[in-house]
Structures are given as C-alpha cells and as structure tokens.
Amino acid sequence: MPGQISTPAMAESATPAGDAPVITPEAVLAQLEQILLEVVGDDLLMDGPLVMETSFSDDLQLESIEFVALAEELLNTYGEKVDFVSWMSGMELDQVVNLTAGEVVGFVVSSLEEES
Numbered sequence: 001m002p003g004q005i006s007t008p009a010m011a012e013s014a015t016p017a018g019d020a021p022v023i024t025p026e027a028v029l030a031q032l033e034q035i036l037l038e039v040v041g042d043d044l045l046m047d048g049p050l051v052m053e054t055s056f057s058d059d060l061q062l063e064s065i066e067f068v069a070l071a072e073e074l075l076n077t078y079g080e081k082v083d084f085v086s087w088m089s090g091m092e093l094d095q096v097v098n099l100t101a102g103e104v105v106g107f108v109v110s111s112l113e114e115e116s
Contacts, residue, residue, distance in 0.1 A: 023112045025052075028105045035073040039066050052102030074108070082111045 033050040040060065044050070047059065056062045062070070071084040087107055088096060 023109050025105050025109055028108045032101060032104060035077060039069040039073060050101050054101040056099045057097050082108050
C-alpha cells in the first residue's frame, strides 16, 4: 500500500488478497530484541537471546526509565496502535514486575491485528 511502512515484524501474507500483512510472534520477538538492545545496550544478550519466557524484571532487570524508553521505541516502531503505556496502566504492580517478553509480543501482535 502506498505510504505504508513495512517493519521486520510484518511478513507478506499468503492469503488470496495478498496485500494484508501477517504479524508473526517470532518477527515481533526479533524486533523487540532489537528495541531492547537500543534501550538497554549490549548487556541484554549476556545471558543469551531474548525468548518468550525472558522476564523484564528478573532476567533483564529493567528499571522504570527503561520501561519509558521501551514504550517510546514501541511507539516509534509500530505507531499509536501499540499503546504500551495504556496497556501497562491497566496492570497491577505484580503483573508489571513479572512481565515477560512473550506477554509484550502478544500485546503487540494483537494490537497490530486489530487494525487489519
């Protein structure tokens, strides 16, 4: 589509329509890893690659300022349809503390699919 930006998280669809992108969790996870590398730095990969079970608190030890940077980068990457701040604001503190990469990937995928 003219004016539409394609990200690594969007693969061309195999559907008959052919012009609707398909969002895959694997692609979003890879993009999330790149975003976190920008936010956290190369230390992110010291314990191995980002996986769905990676905990933002226990494994990555993200601080609140890094969550803010993550929210900004998600907005820059995916646009307003991925409103990370609003999504997190509906969580209890223990949910935020125990947040995993897989939960963020699921949120991004579902947010992007809603626009389709």
